Amino acid sequence: MEAPPRRPAINFFDLLTEEIILIILDHLRDPLARKSFSQVCKSFYSLESDHRKFIKPRILNFLPNVLRRFPSISQINFSLCPRVEDDTLSSISLAWNSSLETIDLSRSKFFTQKGLSSLATNCSSLLEINLSNRTTLTDSSLKAIGEAKNLERLWLTKCKSITDVGIGCLAVNCRKLKSICLRWCLRVTDYGVGLIAAKCKEIRSLDLSYLLITEKSLSAIFELEHLEALVLEHCHRLDDDGLVSFKKSCQSLKVLNLSHCQSITHIGLSALTNGAQNLEKIILSYSLSFTSDLAECLNDSPRLQSVNLDGIMVRCSGIRAIGNWHSSLKELSLSKCRLMSDECLSFTVQAHKELRKLDITFCRNITYASVDYITRSCPMLTSLRMESCTLVSRDAFLLIGRCQFLVEIDVADTDIDDEGLESIARCSKLCFLRLGMCLNVTDKGLSYIGSSCSKLTALDLYRLSEITDLGISSIADGCPSLEVINIAYNPNVTDNSLLSLSKCLKLRILEIRGCSCISSRGLSNIAVRCRQLTLLDIKRCNNVNDEGMIQLAQHSQKLNQIKLSCCSVTDVGLLALASMSCLNHISIYRLNKLTSYGLAAFLMSCQSLITVKLSTFFKSLLPEHIQESMEARGCVLVWREKESQAPFRRLNRWE
């Protein structure tokens, strides 16, 4: 297999065994790098082809070539192909019948039971299928999937048409199932779930959110010996009355999610967690109030590490009871617990000194005292989220520097100032920082971050009216690994900022919405240098015009999503974008200079589109057959009237 020597001189690659080359190849994560590798020589090409395990096709026109070139594909992700037909599925099932293990069809449409059947019968080693979002998936499709006897993982989220009958077929045939997600499968009832529990004894993970199941099927589920994760979000039929006589216990259970189960109080919870010795994580968010009784239920779980109590009505006694638990928590989420007081929080964090992650977002009553206790008692903290803790004073942020292991800090919408940032800058491992809406932060504060947080990968500077190009450039200079940055609605940020940000070669997501000083010139710098760019938000950048689009089209080959609304882009710019092979999502509201012809040409020529958001104005102007053909391609046209929307609206990408 080695490349034939072309010259009498020693070819060093001859000295490498195939195995070593393959190991090197495994370390090339970037698809483009792999592409370069394969194009070095014929032998590398064939090595790479034989070794390729994973593909994520964009356009299925080249599928026959792909099938021939890569003989041992085990994972296919069709999430960029909105249209996948039965023929495609049957041809891949024949080509990779022994190697295919994982297939993701969660974003695809148009395939039927026939394609699934060929997939299931031909690919004997199929382990995982994702069929989420196929609301029209029928019971007969599930029966077809039942032929995949070795199937271990199945996702059926939002398959609203499937019933107990289909689930029954599946449960009887796929005895090796380890993980199944039936979220939103509203027609599946106790009978189907009970049958899964009765037949598939290997189940590890079960997601039954939104189902109308009762304790009847739970008693079957709790018989499962290996069950580790059970998700019961929004299961409103589960209540204390039913669970009060529930006697089963599941010893293997590690994760229990009872989010939004508003009929379950400490009675039901104690029935469910009774004997769950291995419970590690429990999610009780948006359920009933957290009382000391409820806390008592979890006192007997020695391995409990993570507790999520988001949006729950917290009683002081309940939180204090957490402080008395035997287990030492590593993660605690208390976001939107509006009644949380300093006293309770301090007591709790003092008892759990091992805490790694703490989320107190929207706990508006806590003050300096809490931050003091948190930073003093939990030195190992890696993640601290305290967005909108508005009563916390400036001084308190000076204390955050005590926790030097912090990787993630969210102090958006607080009173933090430059001194606070100076303290935060002591966390040298910091990767994620959110400073949005912190109006006291200036360039000086950003320079502290830029000077010491070299590992920063994501930064949110949303609506910091004080910052200028200077601050951005200090960040760009000091944080070369920056991947995500949001500088939306900063009026003082100009093209110079983009010029400095173009030094961050790993930049993936750039949000410069509402920065009216930015023009196509700045955008061109980004386009030329930041080749990894996948998401660009230039909404309301009035000075960005066709030139910027042309630059993007030429250089940003990976651009996946672009928000162009309210720019000065015309038909020319849009048509330039049509040449991009990766562009999947685009929103083009209120492009005043756009005509229906330009739009039609763009829609027809840009083959990779999946979602197009555009104003209803064009609906009548766009020819019917174009709309139909878009639909046939699997592209969704979202028509919306966006004229009257207020410009000041909080967009939060981080949540």
Next chain:
Amino acid sequence: MQAKISPNPPSFPDFSLQQSNQLRWEDRSMSDNDIWMEALFREFNQACGTQSLLSCGSNDGVKIPNPENCQMGDTSRAGKLPADWDPSIMLENLSFLEDKIHQLQGLLHLIVDKKGQQFGQPEEIITQEKRLITANLTSIIVQLISTAGSLLPSVRLASSNTSPSVGQHGQIPGINFLSGLDPSSSSIQPQHDIIDNICDQSNQIDHTNMCEMEQNHMEEHELKDEEDVDEGENLPPGSFEILQLEKEVILAPHTHFCTICGKGFKRDANLRMHMRGHGDEYKTPEALAKPNKESVSEPKLIKRYSCPYLGCKRNKDHKKFQPLKTILCVKNHYKRSHCDKSYICSRCHTKKFSVMADLKTHEKHCGKDKWLCSCGTTFSRKDKLFGHIALFQGHTPAIPLDESKAPAGQAEMEINENNNNNNNNKGGSINLSFGSSASCCENGIQNIMDGKGITDDPISYLSSLNFETCNFAEFNDFPRPPFEDATEGLFPFLMSESFNYSPKSGGESCPDNLV
């Protein structure tokens, strides 16, 4: 359809059964003292008011054409009034008795003293004294008798009236009967002297009360029989008498034959009704009474039945012998297990039955089986299908052919089904077929409707009685599906209390008493 619906238990125009219903109700109200119970009781009475009048009419036709029957009707009504066991009233009565006795004692002392002092008093005074003493004694005895009911807690009829009044006399024989006193015994005799008309009635009432007692007994028996035979009774071996009928006897269509004309009947009650047509001697209460009831009080060995088929679990020679409770059980068991299934469903032409009633039950639901297993078995209930699939390896639910058509409506229905939990489709249909028993008032009306058309003509009424009981018999031939789940939640009291309806064994234990 009307014929099928009408013969549900409360619609018997059977006077005695009706009476016993009332008895049971009184029983309840006596023991429970629950206000709602009483209220219900009144409601029930109102609903059945016309019926009890009807039953008076039936007496008119069947029994003694006595104008005082109306009065009897009244007394029976008086018996219906809900009365509490009130200790204060009883105390009052006792002290009244005590006063009377003291008075009498004083009077007698006086007489004795007088006798000691002077002899030869005028006859007049002596007779006057005698009369006074007799009157006093009578008063005491009457009082004693009238309160006897409330004094003895075991007496059923007692509590209705504790204050002495004429209206209560109707009860006296009942009390006598229950407390084991002979109505003709000397202690009661004076009462007959004082109160008019009682003699004529007592006979009559005695009889009705007898009936009541019998019925009561029967119902208790029924209640005991409620557990299904299949569940096993756990009777110790030897504690019951095993009877084994021959195959021919079992398969014979009739078990009771008229000795005069030879006509066969399934039930002895029907035979007795039939016998009335053969002469007045068959119309006496004795002839119409249920046989074998003289020995009620005697401890009798329980009868159990064995299937003549050798090797059958129901055969007495089987190692794990499980006896059958009644003759009807034997019949149904023998037909189902050891006979050809000759009745074929006219709809699906596949299901076969050996018992006609089974076929009829099936035909009601035939074609409605929408839950299909891959093995070809169909189920009318989803939970049964899933139970089947959970049980057998490799069986899967079969997907209906018109799956593509599966409408949203079905989903809703399923959700509904879920909501009702036990009240699934089948429950619903049962509710429908037994619909009339669900509502008390409706029933009352229906009874009136049933009865009214025929009460004008006593003869046709007689035949109607026959007709009704016939239907009842047929009705009982149906093996009843276990629907108590479905109805109990809605009308538990109606089902188990007022209608004397034993849900599980109903069809099989009733004939036990009637045969």
